[in-house]
Amino acid sequence: MSKIDLLNTSENSAESPAVTGLGPSRRFCVAPMMDWTTSHYRYLARLLSRNTLLYTEMVTTGALIHGDTERFLRHEEAEYPLALQLGGSDAKELAHCAALAEKFGFDEVNLNVGCPSDRVQNNMIGACLMGHPKKVAEGVQAMIEATDLPVTVKHRIGIDGRESWDDLCKFVETVAEAGCKTFIVHAxxxxxxxxxxxxxxxxxxxxxxxxxxxKQKYPHLEIIINGGIKTFDECHEHLRHTDGVMLGREAYHNPWLLAGVDPEFFGESAPVQTRHEALRAMFPFIESELARGVYLGHMTRHLLGLFHGQPGGRQFRRHISENAHKPGASLEVLEAALAKVREPEPATIAEA
Structure with a gap:
């Protein structure tokens, strides 16, 4: 399967203040989330929406350079458009990993300047880098020189001790001067x-x-908003002021939300009409992963929210949780779980 060409168009971005055309459309994105946005989740997400831009979990430059590069960057072509998120601060290492992102077929490479955990802080990764805008700029410039992919930055609006409007503007201006044109901002x-x-x-x-x-101050930059967004109504309001929206936990815990994205934001029909159809469409992929030695439970944990709020949804989740981890667990577990939720007549998809 060839990559999906999803450049911004005037039709798809009618509500956005500006159209930048910087690689894949970022009008609607799913945030990078550790342990959650794995290839197994992303495969499901792509079955539900052709246009949503998906992001990997954060992968550190050290893991890619000194670890199992193939394992960390493995993904399916069916996941495109797909962005790789990197964690790191050394310009040479970031450049090397940006080149790897292009080699492995990703559509964008993103630098994490938002993760607040102690572990990444100790390695100068994540949100602590907001206190070092010049270092971020050096890394971004090195990445841009190493790849033809769009290089983007995901960051917070500040950190303790650097939480003023002026601090935020200084960060954005410094990184933009290094060549970054897309900022994904956790508010x-x-x-x-x-x-x-x-x-x-x-x-x-x-x-x-x-x-x-x-966005008002820097209209030439692409500004994507992130943080606490849950509904399509909220998305439309944000799109009146920014170029795109990024959802995180809501898109994971209630993945069926994504089935409404293509009609709602891209003027296209939904790829699937029912949750049953979506899950059954995953069966060949799950079978191939089982044949590769992946345990069923490693995949099904990302499917538990598919019937969120539906009659039988709790029984669906319980059956999978109680059986997917057992030795030799196969697609029979999912077949039995599906039997616990009634398959509706195909109808127009409404936001869950």
Whole structure:
């Protein structure tokens, strides 16, 4: 399968303040999430939406350079359009990994400047880099010189000690001068001293207006908004002020939401009409992964939310949770789980 050409068009971006045409469309994206946006989740997501831009989990430059590169970068062509998110700060290492991203067929390479965990801080990765905009700029410039792929940055609106509007503008301006034209902005600060990563996703207040102001101040840049977005109505409101939206936890826990993306934001028909159809479309991929030695439970944990809020959904989840981990578990587990949720007549997809 060839890559899907999803450059921004005037029709698809009618509600956005600007159209930049920087590689794949970022009008609607699913955020990179550790342990969640694996290839198995992404395969399901792509069955539900042809146009949503998907991101890998963050992969550190050290893991790619010193670890099993093939394993970390393995993905299916069916996942395109797909962006690789890198964690790192050394310009030479980032350049090397950006070149690997192009070699392995990714559509974009993204630098993580938003993760607040202690472990990555100790290695100068993630949100702590907002305190070092020149270092980020050096890394971005090296990546741009090493690849023809779009190089983007995902960051917070600030960190403790550097949480003013002026600090945010200085960061964006410094990195933009290095050649970055796309900024994915999580509309919260990250508190690096005292809050866990989970708390950093919930406690600092969302300041969507700051992201809107960035777009107003830098109209030539592509600004994508992220953080706490759950509904299509919210997405449309954000798209009045920014170039794209990125959803995280909602798109994972309630993946059927993605089945409405193509009609709602791209003017295209949905790829599937029912949850049953979507899951059955995964069966050949799951069979191939089982043949490769992947345990069923490693794949099905990403499917548990597919029948979120549906009659029988709890029984569906319970059956998978109780049986997918057993030795020799196969597609029979999913067949039995599907039998617990009634298959509806095909109908127009509504947002779940």
């Amino acid at each position: 919260r600060i990250a508190i690096l001293d005292g809050l866990s990563p989970k708390e950093n996703r919930e406690i600092p207040p969302l300041k969507y207006d700051w992201v809107y102001r960035l």
